Each structure stands twice: as structure tokens, then as C-alpha cells.
Amino acid sequence: MTSAAITHPPDHTDWILPSRGRVGMYVLIAAESAIFLIFVVAYIFYIGKSEYGPMPKDVLDLPIFNTVCLLSSSLTIHLAIRALRDAKLGAFKLWWFVTLALGTIFLIGTGREWYRLIYEKGLTVNTNLFGTTYYSLVGLHAFHVTVGLTFIALAMILALLGKVQPEHSERADVFAMYWHFVDAVWVVVFTVVYVVGR
Amino acid sequence: MASDSIAIGAIDEPRQSASEWLHGWVTTVDHKRLGILYILYSLFFLVVAGIEATIIRIQLVVPHNHFVSPEVFNRMFTMHGTTMIFFVAMPILFGFGTYLIPLMIGARDMAFPRLNALSFWLMAFGGLLLYFSFVGGNGLYGAGNAPDVGWFAYAPLTSRAFSVGHSTDFWTLALLVSGIGSIGTAVNFISTILCMRCPGMTLGKMPLLAWLNLVMAGMVILAVSPLTAAQIMLCVDRYLGGHFFDTQAGGSAVLWMHFFWIFGHPEVYILVIPCFAFASEIIPVFSRKPIFGYPVMVGATVAIAFISMSVWAHHMFAVGMSSYGNSFFTITTMIVSVPTGIKIFNWIGTMWGGKIQFRAPMLFCIAFLFQFLIAGLTGIMLGASPFNWQLTGSYFVVAHFHYVIVGAILFTIFGAFYYWFPKMTGRMYHQGMARWHFWLFVIGFHLTFDFMHIPGLLGMPRRIYTYEPGRGWDIWNFIVTVGTFVQGVAILFFVAGLIWSMFKGEPAGDDPWDAWTLEWSTTSPPPYYNFAETPVVESRRPLWDIKHPEDPDWKYE
Amino acid sequence: MPRLLVLACCVFFLASVSFAGPAGSPDIPNIFRPASTPADSILGLSHLVLAITGIIFVVVFTLMAYVVVKFRRRGGDDGREPPQVYGSNQVELAWTVIPVLIVLVLFLATARVLLSIQDAPQPPGAIEVVAIGHQYWWEYRYPALGVVTANELHVPVSDPAHPTPTFLTLLSADTDHSFWVPQLAGKTDLIPNHPNHTWIDPHSTGLYVGQCAQYCGVQHAKMLLRVYVDSRADFDRWIQQEKASAVTANSSTDAVVQQGRSIFESTACINCHAVSGTVANGRFGPDLTHLMSRDTIAAGAASNTHDNLRAWIQNPDSIKPGSLMPAMNLTKSDLDAVTAYLETLR
Ligand code: HEA
Ligand code: HEA
Ligand code: CUA
Numbered sequence A: 001m002t003s004a005a006i007t008h009p010p011d012h013t014d015w016i017l018p019s020r021g022r023v024g025m026y027v028l029i030a031a032e033s034a035i036f037l038i039f040v041v042a043y044i045f046y047i048g049k050s051e052y053g054p055m056p057k058d059v060l061d062l063p064i065f066n067t068v069c070l071l072s073s074s075l076t077i078h079l080a081i082r083a084l085r086d087a088k089l090g091a092f093k094l095w096w097f098v099t100l101a102l103g104t105i106f107l108i109g110t111g112r113e114w115y116r117l118i119y120e121k122g123l124t125v126n127t128n129l130f131g132t133t134y135y136s137l138v139g140l141h142a143f144h145v146t147v148g149l150t151f152i153a154l155a156m157i158l159a160l161l162g163k164v165q166p167e168h169s170e171r172a173d174v175f176a177m178y179w180h181f182v183d184a185v186w187v188v189v190f191t192v193v194y195v196v197g198r
Numbered sequence B: 001m002a003s004d005s006i007a008i009g010a011i012d013e014p015r016q017s018a019s020e021w022l023h024g025w026v027t028t029v030d031h032k033r034l035g036i037l038y039i040l041y042s043l044f045f046l047v048v049a050g051i052e053a054t055i056i057r058i059q060l061v062v063p064h065n066h067f068v069s070p071e072v073f074n075r076m077f078t079m080h081g082t083t084m085i086f087f088v089a090m091p092i093l094f095g096f097g098t099y100l101i102p103l104m105i106g107a108r109d110m111a112f113p114r115l116n117a118l119s120f121w122l123m124a125f126g127g128l129l130l131y132f133s134f135v136g137g138n139g140l141y142g143a144g145n146a147p148d149v150g151w152f153a154y155a156p157l158t159s160r161a162f163s164v165g166h167s168t169d170f171w172t173l174a175l176l177v178s179g180i181g182s183i184g185t186a187v188n189f190i191s192t193i194l195c196m197r198c199p200g201m202t203l204g205k206m207p208l209l210a211w212l213n214l215v216m217a218g219m220v221i222l223a224v225s226p227l228t229a230a231q232i233m234l235c236v237d238r239y240l241g242g243h244f245f246d247t248q249a250g251g252s253a254v255l256w257m258h259f260f261w262i263f264g265h266p267e268v269y270i271l272v273i274p275c276f277a278f279a280s281e282i283i284p285v286f287s288r289k290p291i292f293g294y295p296v297m298v299g300a301t302v303a304i305a306f307i308s309m310s311v312w313a314h315h316m317f318a319v320g321m322s323s324y325g326n327s328f329f330t331i332t333t334m335i336v337s338v339p340t341g342i343k344i345f346n347w348i349g350t351m352w353g354g355k356i357q358f359r360a361p362m363l364f365c366i367a368f369l370f371q372f373l374i375a376g377l378t379g380i381m382l383g384a385s386p387f388n389w390q391l392t393g394s395y396f397v398v399a400h401f402h403y404v405i406v407g408a409i410l411f412t413i414f415g416a417f418y419y420w421f422p423k424m425t426g427r428m429y430h431q432g433m434a435r436w437h438f439w440l441f442v443i444g445f446h447l448t449f450d451f452m453h454i455p456g457l458l459g460m461p462r463r464i465y466t467y468e469p470g471r472g473w474d475i476w477n478f479i480v481t482v483g484t485f486v487q488g489v490a491i492l493f494f495v496a497g498l499i500w501s502m503f504k505g506e507p508a509g510d511d512p513w514d515a516w517t518l519e520w521s522t523t524s525p526p527p528y529y530n531f532a533e534t535p536v537v538e539s540r541r542p543l544w545d546i547k548h549p550e551d552p553d554w555k556y557e
Numbered sequence C: 001m002p003r004l005l006v007l008a009c010c011v012f013f014l015a016s017v018s019f020a021g022p023a024g025s026p027d028i029p030n031i032f033r034p035a036s037t038p039a040d041s042i043l044g045l046s047h048l049v050l051a052i053t054g055i056i057f058v059v060v061f062t063l064m065a066y067v068v069v070k071f072r073r074r075g076g077d078d079g080r081e082p083p084q085v086y087g088s089n090q091v092e093l094a095w096t097v098i099p100v101l102i103v104l105v106l107f108l109a110t111a112r113v114l115l116s117i118q119d120a121p122q123p124p125g126a127i128e129v130v131a132i133g134h135q136y137w138w139e140y141r142y143p144a145l146g147v148v149t150a151n152e153l154h155v156p157v158s159d160p161a162h163p164t165p166t167f168l169t170l171l172s173a174d175t176d177h178s179f180w181v182p183q184l185a186g187k188t189d190l191i192p193n194h195p196n197h198t199w200i201d202p203h204s205t206g207l208y209v210g211q212c213a214q215y216c217g218v219q220h221a222k223m224l225l226r227v228y229v230d231s232r233a234d235f236d237r238w239i240q241q242e243k244a245s246a247v248t249a250n251s252s253t254d255a256v257v258q259q260g261r262s263i264f265e266s267t268a269c270i271n272c273h274a275v276s277g278t279v280a281n282g283r284f285g286p287d288l289t290h291l292m293s294r295d296t297i298a299a300g301a302a303s304n305t306h307d308n309l310r311a312w313i314q315n316p317d318s319i320k321p322g323s324l325m326p327a328m329n330l331t332k333s334d335l336d337a338v339t340a341y342l343e344t345l346r
């Protein structure tokens, strides 16, 4: 094995590289951001270009409660992981569950909004450009929330089975990055769809 | 050792039943096996898409030819383009990256081996999906039909109104799936290169191949994601009746063009940068000198990546942008030539004062230098927007990009292939076959793509299934078709030589080229774990340091 | 000898490109034979670009060839490694700055031509034409002159003294197309609900050919362009004749023609075709009012002869497979009648 011979004066005892979990997640988030960026651009490009109604201002009203729920879930997941890191498993389960609950409330909220739009306002994907862009953008985000919630739910089950231990806090933290990202995206979506777009 | 050897037909291949062998390959998460799978998969599709190209050329050999119907012709160039870009060029480059990066940075595998396997199989599935359209394209009614919307599938041709049946759905789904695979690969590349380097290998000491693949992966992240987004929108349009690109309902056809080319232009650099990487590994070894201006090479690559993010609309000079828009994309397009030129000059600087050995890999790289020069210059012509109004959508464009894609990319890929073949299989390639392959391919290439420029200048548009006689195009098209067959024969030599060498080639040894990067420090083929002992490096050319203890590189870097 | 062969090929490539210039008779759509200001100034620019890139090519090519020859490993080489050189900042600087300057020159020259063509003001004497791309034919409307025709564009010659250029507004009825008559101007795409503009001012009369340059579907290949540049007098005469309604002008008493007309007007023809002065007012297909004034049918796919016309009506796919006109499968006698009728539309 020549590779052995390479061992030159080994002054690399302190050779540390970034954690691949984090790097991988950062890169994934970059890719996701690019995808969302394109959808946001499309949404903004088509604001006011619909040829017939309903228009945003007629049918949309601010989902304040939803927003609060989703954003606060960022905080709770943070607390959950802090608890896990210093081995407070009870607190962890609690906060983790609250996160799950808040996320679910957000999804239900979106569901009800869509129900209203479809059955009362008659706005669907193929009604007009607003419908198309609105459902795609909000839907894409909702999809990401769903994926996140699935993972949170799985972790919750494992936690209840006592399978989640402090040594997993690193992984949980990497996942939390994703969850924070999803929340951040919501801030953008909210501004574009409900503030600018109206 | 034997039980670890991974290459097909390598020396002391362990006896195992066919099913075991197959199972081993299908379920593998080993980066070397996945790399080889990528490469073989791409070579298969190279032949398929090449045959499609041959059909195109036979149809165009004389005016008013009736070899295939217009419908078939349109499917042929769509499938040819889509396949070549997404299922030949990208996977083969990913394949080399997957195989080489861990070996070159002294790691035992990729950062995420399972994700690695997933990415490959997604890509493979995408290819199958695309070709299944030949069977299922028309859905329930009648025989299949392949997509016929062109490889950039401009709206509104892709809307339900103009593209009935399911062929376009197969196109968009195939690209969606393989695109997700590509993003996975990019995540893997970046994490591997940033987090798995062996002790001592600072970013400044990485082999250029690792550096350039890092940049390429970054571009995949930023460029393929928009394509994925655009494909999702197209699916919304086609399945849910959305209006993103539905011009009847106020949707914009130009928006699709922007979205596609925001991906499409970086894509072409995604394809060429790994080839720059091959050249940057091969040229030094066969000139017996270190790469000239390593930091500048890295800087230039990063510059190319940045600039190429802002040039996409040079594919759209004729769609009626404002004169300011056109000017902006003209200058950005032309600026790219500066960092690209720097790279070319640094390769020349590397050969300068060296002792150049004309082994097969080097031959391909030298041809690459000459051909890329020309291809780049025709690119500059296309970049001059008013000139572009004459050239765009004509065979001049087709000639330009084949000059890059075949003359630069395919050539360096073949070079890389011969260069690392001994490492992958433990056997030397067949020298004679390799030379035949090279010379026939050079001749075929120039016959085909040099003369392809001319009908473009004489007003011949691309994507036409036949043309009027007496416009001065006939003779050129004839020559081009002849060249295609020469290329075909050359590729037959390539495939034949490949298969022969795989089983009959003489043992290559660990380091046949007396090279300097880590992959040559382990056995050929490398064991499952790559390195018995994690290497520690002091410089960009660790093996040089070992071979020349009297003046190791780390004294100068 | 790699370099020699590559050299040969490249030289040949350049030679043939430069040869492509003078080559070809006028009816070859050769971009090196401009007959209109936009094409002219583009040619001027292209000469500059070709010259600069040509010089770069020669210099860099020679350099490469020199290196490859000079520094090849010679026979009887003492296996020692050559001196290891790692780089040089001065050199790097040199080959960064020079290209930057070249690019600057290229860009300025390009921008000048770009603006001169794209932002050219429309003079009062200009003819206005609306060109509408259809799968797979061209519709031309002269709003100011009240003329609608198809596939063959007529414009007046424009002498530099008092120019009468033609300004086109480009629309599309379905997919993307591109208007390209190489000798008159570069391409401009026709894109649905994205109106575009271009202009031409032909210096000399004659026929200039081109074809659709943006893939638009099955018959993209046979969506040919024919621009007839007439002397002012001929152009005015043509306009007058196009304005007149063919049928009333020479409504023949010939029984066959009358029968043909009634068949034409009682079958689906009129859903897609217009003949002014009759009930036929379809817009999906070309306007047939003055069909016989055209040299070709089906967007230049076939010359406008009796047989071709008949063959076309019987089965368009026999001339242009995949065109959007269905075969109307008329009986032989009906076919002759309809053809006869159409042949009175001059
Ligand atoms: C795959 C790799 C690849 C690469 C590397 C390039 C490189 C370049 N390409 Fe190309 N291109 C394609 C693939 C590629 N292209 C494809 C696939 C298409 C068509 C897609 C389709 O329509 O189907 C296309 C189309 C295309 C167009 C659009 C044509 C049209 O449809 O209208 C344009 C226009 O500007 C263009 C320009 C350029 C330029 C300026 C470069 C530059 O990067 C070149 C830079 C290199 C040099 C200039 C040579 C070396 C430099 C020097 C020696 C220094 C000195 C030189 C100067 C100062 C000028 N390309
Ligand atoms: C990686 C990219 C790649 C590669 C390698 C190639 C390779 C080739 N391409 Fe490619 N081509 C594209 C990417 C590529 N192309 C793209 C993106 C388009 C645009 C599509 C669009 O407009 O939508 C295009 C379009 C395109 C056209 C224009 C079609 C049109 O506009 O109407 C033509 C026409 O000549 C052509 C020809 C060729 C030829 C002759 C080769 C040759 O190099 C192929 C050589 C390979 C073989 C010949 C096959 C292998 C050999 C055998 C199987 C042995 C048996 C065969 C014989 C003996 C002949 N290509
Ligand atoms: Cu119209 Cu191509």
C-alpha cells in the first residue's frame, strides 16, 4: 500500500471538517430556495394579468392566525432541541409535540382557506392566472410543510418509544434547519401573496 | 484483496453466481460501482441518441428526401437533443465525478452513499420514462409517439391544445425526475468535497478536478432547480388545467423561455466545467509539469460560473427584448470569454516547456484545445446580438454547439475514459483501437461540424425535416451526413476496444501514467475501502512528493 | 500528427466560411448578400466580428500548434522530468487584460449596430404591415390600405433618396414562429400575445426568399417566406387589384365555375377561407380572394398550377403532410368545379 508511504510528518492531528449533515442541508436549502424563487417570480409577473375574476383583493384575507402558529413553531422546535441537547427528554417531547400541533393547525387553516376559495368563491387552478399561480405557490409551500410534519410525527413516535436520545440532538438540529427554512419561505409567500399581491 | 475488487472482468475476479453478481451491482452504494453504472448507462444512451442523429442526417442528406415522415423527424431531434444532454452528457460526467472525487480527496466514499444510489436510479428511471413514450406516448389511443416539441419545448407548443396525447408529459416528467436526481448528486458532491477531504488537503491543495466539480455542483443547485420549478408549472398546466404558459388565457410564452434558459445556459457550463477538470488533470501528467497557475484556474472557473448565471437571454435575442436588454446580455455573454480564455492560456502554459507524450488521453485533450477555441469564437459571433438575429435558429447555431459539445465535451470525456480506464478495470486499453478511434473521430467530427456552419450562413433553419433544392445547401448537407457515418464507425471502434480491453487488456498496474494524484496511490481497481490507510497530503501532487523527496511540491506552494 | 490534420480542417473551415460570402445566385437566402439596411449593417458588424475572432483564432492557434510541436517528447529522451513551473502572475495579467480590451471593442461596435437597427424611427412614408403567423402559413394585413392576403408579401422598393421602408408588426395566431428573410433583415419571432416589430427597406426589386425560423410544429419546414419587392408603380397596381373583389370583378357565366362556387360555399371551405364579396369569410385558413395572383400555394410548398391546386384540394397531405387543412374528399367532378372556381379568383 503506497498510501501508507504518503504519511509525511503527520502534523494534522487537529484536522476537522464541517459536519456533512449541515452542509448537505444548507445545499438542499439553497436548491429549494431557487425553486421557490422561480415560483415567486412567476407569481409577481402575473399579478394583475388575469383576464377575468375573481381577483385577489375580492377573495383573499390575511391568514394572521395561521402565520402566527407557523412562525411560533420555529421557536418551539428550537426549544425542543435545546431541551434534547441538555437531556431534558420530558421537555423535549412537550415542545416537539407543540411544534407538531402548530404545524398541523397551519395545514388545517390552509385547507379551510382553500375550501372556502374553491366552493364559495369558485376559484380553482384553471379559473384564471391568479388561481394558477396562487394554488401553485401556496400549494408548494404547504407541500413542504406536510413533508416537515411527517418527519416531526415520525420523530414524535420514536420519542414516545424512548428511541430519541440526547446524542440525536445533532440530527434533530439539522432537521430544524429545514423547518426554519419552511417558515422563512412562508414569510416571503405571505408578503407576496397577501400583502403585495392584493 | 480479491473479494473487494469491483471492476467488471478485473484480474482475479472472484467466482460468484450471476444472480449474486447482478444483485451486487443493483443494490450497491459504493461510489465506484455507481460511477461505473453511470458511465455504462450513458454510453448506452450515447449510442441510442447517436443513432437518432444518424436518422436525422440520413433524412437531410438530399433535399425532399422521404426517409422518415415529418412527425418522426421532429421526434428524432427532440429525443436526440433531450437524451444527449440529460441522459448522456450529464450522467457520464456525474459518473466520473462519483468515481473519482472520493479517490482524489482520499476519502472512502461519498458523504451520503445511499443518496448517491438514489440519485443514480432516479436518473436511470428518468431515461426509461422518456423512452417509454415510444410505447405509451399516445396514452390509450393507438401506437406510442415520442415527444416532438424540441429539447427546449417552447410554449405554447407544449400546451394541451397543440400537444395532444401524453408524449410531452413523458418529456416533462422524465426531466423532472432526473432533475431531482441531479440535485441529489450535487448535494452529495458538495458535501463530499467540503467534509470528506483527507488530512492536509486544504481547499488550496485539492486536485483541480475536485475544485471544478465543486463549482459544477454549485451550478447544478442554482440552475437545475429552476428547471424543476418550470417543469412543475408545466405539469400544473397540463394536468390541472393551469395557465402559466397558456397564451390563450393571458399566460406568457416568453416566461417559459426565460425559465428554461435560466437553466439552459448554466447547464452548458455544467457540462463543460467537468471536462475542463479532465483536461486539467490529463494535460499536466502528459506534459510532465504541474498545472500552470492553479489559483488562477480556480478563480477563472468560479468567475465563469458567476457570469454564466447572467447570460441566459443570449438564446432569446430574437424574441423582441428591449435594446437595453439585448445590450446587457451581449456584454455579459462576451465577458465570459475572458475567464475561459484564461483557462485555455493556462493549459498552454502547462504544456510550455514540458515533454508532451501523445498517449490517447493527451491526443483527445489536444484536439479539445483546438476545437474549443473555434467553438468559443463562433459563440462570440452568436453573442453579437445583431449578428445573432441572422444566425439564431439556423444551422450555424447547431454547428456552434456541437463544436463545443462534441468537439470539446465528448473529446475530453473520451480522453478521461482512456486515462482512468486502467484504474477502473486494472487493465490497459487497446492502444491501436484507441488511435483508430481518435483519428476516425477527428476526421468524422470535422467533416460533420465544420461544414455544418455553412448552410446556416446560407439561411438554412434548424429543425426542418426537409429543404428546397437550389438554395446552395445540398452539397454541405451531404458532406455533413458522410461525416456522421465516419463518427459512427469511430464510436464502433471505441466500443469494440472497450470490450476487448475489459477482458483481454494487459494488467495496467497501480500507476501506469506515473501520475501525481491520490487515486493512483491505491491498487487498480481500488479496493472497496479505497485506501487501506487514510492518506495524509502535503501538497497538490502528493505522489510527486513521494517520488521526488529531494524537491517536494510543498516547498513551493 | 494530430495538429497537422486539425490545422488542415480549421483552415478549410475558415476558407469555406469566407467562401460562403460571394457564393450563390441572388435567390439563395445568403446573409452575405444583403439588399436592405438592417441586413446591410449586420453584415458590416459581422465583418468586424469575423475579423477580430479570425485574428484571435490565428494567434492562439499558432501558439498552440507551436507548443505542441516544440515541446513534444523527443526520441532518445533522458527520462528526466522537465523543470517544474507553477505559474507567473505577469503572464496571467497579460492574458487577462488583452481579452478584456478586445471584448470592450466588440461590445461597443455591437451596441452601435444594435441601436441603429432596433431603435430606428419610423419615417412618415413607411408602409405598415401586420404579419400573423399561423400553423403553417403567413397572413399579411395592410391596415392603412385595407388589403388582406396570404403567404406572399408585396412591398415597394425603397430608394435611399426618399425612403419608403416597410414596418412590420408581428403577431401569432397559435405557436411561436420567426420571420426571417436573410437578405432583408435578421430574425424576429412571432409570439402569441407578445407583439413584435421589425422593418425592411429593400434597395432593389425582385423576389427574396426565406422561411419560418422558429420551430412551430409538424410543417415548420414548409412555412416558406416570399417577399416580392416591386417598383412603386407595380406595388400600387398590386394594391388596387387586391382591393377589388375578385368575384364581382369577373364573375364568370361559365356553368362549371358557378357550380364550383356553390360547392365551395356549401361545404366546409367557407368555415376556414374568405373570398371577399361572397359568403366565404372564414379566417382559419389563408384568404383566397386573389388566390390566382400568387405564384405558390400552401406557403410556398408548391407552385400555383392547376394540377397542384387540384391535388391540394383533393388531399393537402399529398403536398404538405400534417398541414391543418383537412382533405375534403370531393367527387372528381366537384373537385374540378371547385378548382375551376378558384382559378377565377385572380
Ligand atoms: C456545452 C457547452 C457550451 C459552451 C462551453 C458554450 C460556450 C459559449 N456559447 Fe454556446 N451554446 C451551447 C453550448 C455551449 N456554448 C448550446 C447547447 C447552445 C444551443 C442551445 C439550443 O439552442 O439548442 C448554445 C447556443 C449559444 C448561443 C445562442 C444561439 C442562438 O440560439 O441564438 C449563444 C449566443 O450568444 C452562445 C454563445 C456562447 C459563448 C459566447 C460561449 C463562450 O463560453 C465561449 C468562450 C470561449 C472562447 C471565446 C474561446 C477561448 C477564449 C480566448 C481564446 C480568449 C480570447 C477571446 C476573446 C477575447 C473573444 N451559445
Ligand atoms: C451531448 C450532446 C450532443 C451530442 C454528443 C450530439 C451528437 C450529434 N448530433 Fe446533435 N444535438 C444536440 C446535442 C448533441 N448532439 C442537441 C441538444 C440538439 C438540439 C435538439 C433540438 O433542436 O431540439 C442537437 C441537434 C442536432 C441536429 C439538428 C437537428 C435539427 O435541428 O433538425 C443534428 C443534425 O445534424 C445533430 C447531429 C448530431 C450528430 C451527427 C452527432 C454525432 O456526434 C453523433 C455520433 C454518434 C453516433 C453516430 C452513434 C454511435 C455509433 C453507433 C451506434 C455505430 C453505428 C452507427 C453508424 C455507423 C452511423 N444534432
Ligand atoms: Cu412557423 Cu416554424
Ligand SMILES: [Cu+2]
Pocket (backbone or CB within 6 Å): B264, B265, B268, B311, B312, B314, B315
Ligand atoms: Cu448559452
